[in-house]
Amino acid sequence: MLRYLTAGESHGPSLVGIVEGMPAGVPLTPGDIDEHLARRWLGFGRGGRAKVEQDQVQVLGGVRFSHTMGSPVALLLPNAAYEKDRAGWPETMAVGGTGEGVEPVTLPRPGHADLAGAQKYGFDRPPRGPDVRPVIDRSSARETAMRVACCSVARQMLRALGVEVGSHVVRLGGVGSDDPEAWAERRDALLADGGARALYAEADTSPVRMLDADLSDAAVEHVKATKKAGDTLGGVYEVVATGVPVGLGSYAQGDRRLGGRLAGAVLSIQAQKAVEVGDGWRAGRRPGSEVHDPITRDGDRWSRETNHAGGVEGGISNGMPIVVRGTMKPIPTLIKPLGTADLETGEAQPTRYERSDVTSVPAASTVAEAVVAWEIAVALVERYGGDTFEALRERVEADRARGL
Numbered sequence: 001m002l003r004y005l006t007a008g009e010s011h012g013p014s015l016v017g018i019v020e021g022m023p024a025g026v027p028l029t030p031g032d033i034d035e036h037l038a039r040r041w042l043g044f045g046r047g048g049r050a051k052v053e054q055d056q057v058q059v060l061g062g063v064r065f066s067h068t069m070g071s072p073v074a075l076l077l078p079n080a081a082y083e084k085d086r087a088g089w090p091e092t093m094a095v096g097g098t099g100e101g102v103e104p105v106t107l108p109r110p111g112h113a114d115l116a117g118a119q120k121y122g123f124d125r126p127p128r129g130p131d132v133r134p135v136i137d138r139s140s141a142r143e144t145a146m147r148v149a150c151c152s153v154a155r156q157m158l159r160a161l162g163v164e165v166g167s168h169v170v171r172l173g174g175v176g177s178d179d180p181e182a183w184a185e186r187r188d189a190l191l192a193d194g195g196a197r198a199l200y201a202e203a204d205t206s207p208v209r210m211l212d213a214d215l216s217d218a219a220v221e222h223v224k225a226t227k228k229a230g231d232t233l234g235g236v237y238e239v240v241a242t243g244v245p246v247g248l249g250s251y252a253q254g255d256r257r258l259g260g261r262l263a264g265a266v267l268s269i270q271a272q273k274a275v276e277v278g279d280g281w282r283a284g285r286r287p288g289s290e291v292h293d294p295i296t297r298d299g300d301r302w303s304r305e306t307n308h309a310g311g312v313e314g315g316i317s318n319g320m321p322i323v324v325r326g327t328m329k330p331i332p333t334l335i336k337p338l339g340t341a342d343l344e345t346g347e348a349q350p351t352r353y354e355r356s357d358v359t360s361v362p363a364a365s366t367v368a369e370a371v372v373a374w375e376i377a378v379a380l381v382e383r384y385g386g387d388t389f390e391a392l393r394e395r396v397e398a399d400r401a402r403g404l
């Protein structure tokens, strides 16, 4: 069984991660992980923290001679912010510190985890509060850096099997579209050329990870204007996986269905509010004759004329590219104040602004890539078994030889 856990606070010393169940023999270097960590920082609209962090992972266990060993892969990612950002913090906010001199935060932000988290863990009242800092520190999407690192281990396994996962942003606030027909031609040309890796490489050349140059320019202007207005933006992105074998997931139990697992993974990312698989919402508006993909026999392979299903039928991968779209809400920290109330006094107050992203949709798209890759890897190891990578690959190749 493949699984991972992350730990660590956004303004603590480090993030840590453990990836358990990776087969022995997967090629892996720290650079393979750093590639995706750097991609997570791409994207116009991020705030001051982007200038502080230089994410470079340390691999502390589970890898020797640039290959996994079947033992847990242990990862460490120091937070540069801990030392660089706030003078005096490391001492007073350390595990054994007193918090002295660090002002508590008592104005919870609408849309962030502040209030619900403080109520849940008792930081809304003495003796632990009122102070939402501990909530901010773990609910922060800083955690996605370690998630990307953990999932990158799985991506290396997938890559060695010819499976790639990529993404691109299709809407930033009011700019872009939710209709896949608007970008299908460009996307499919890239996929035909170099699979999902070509898709993400092309998206990475845009400051907002959009494929269309005019839209990309318009989105940058939209982010600038939104920032000037003291506001924030959400958006929509699409994740595509290519080279996925037939037969991952199952209809046999609800929790084994691939669509649910992919959707759950995307919604597990901070600030993600909706997911579509294939045609998604549009499938509900169209007759069956325009939604179901005609089956064809292509040489020794079964195929589909179209891919409205997004590569998943009956909760199982069907060999077509897997297509998932996610919607991210706007960032909850705004320069323009929102209404809140002070945890100490209950008095109505406007929110207070500290540095923040204006939009993080481009970053979120890379995190979604990572978690989609992870779910595909989990389903792949479930189907093919995974003590050694060589045995896994042999089984995948045997299936491929019979057209799966």
Ligand SMILES: Cc1cc2nc3c(=O)[nH]c(=O)nc-3n(C[C@H](O)[C@H](O)[C@H](O)COP(=O)(O)O)c2cc1C
Pocket: 047, 111, 112, 113, 139, 140, 141, 144, 269, 270, 271, 272, 331, 332, 333, 355, 356, 357, 358, 360, 363, 364, 367
């Ligand atoms: C990559 C990424 C970066 C984010 N950056 C910020 C940020 O700078 N400021 C902020 O208030 N929220 C940011 N968020 C959103 C919050 O993390 C998120 O809204 C919060 O954890 C509450 O969780 P929820 O939105 O899932 O309810 C970011 C989210 C992601 C995925």
Ligand SMILES: C=C(O[C@@H]1CC(C(=O)O)=C[C@@H](OP(=O)(O)O)[C@H]1O)C(=O)O
Pocket: 010, 047, 048, 049, 050, 053, 081, 139, 140, 141, 142, 143, 144, 145, 270, 355, 356, 357
């Ligand atoms: C640190 C990251 O994102 C952070 C996510 C985040 C939030 O509230 O989710 C708030 C901001 O952190 P800070 O308050 O330190 O500026 C973002 O920068 C990261 O992506 O690595």
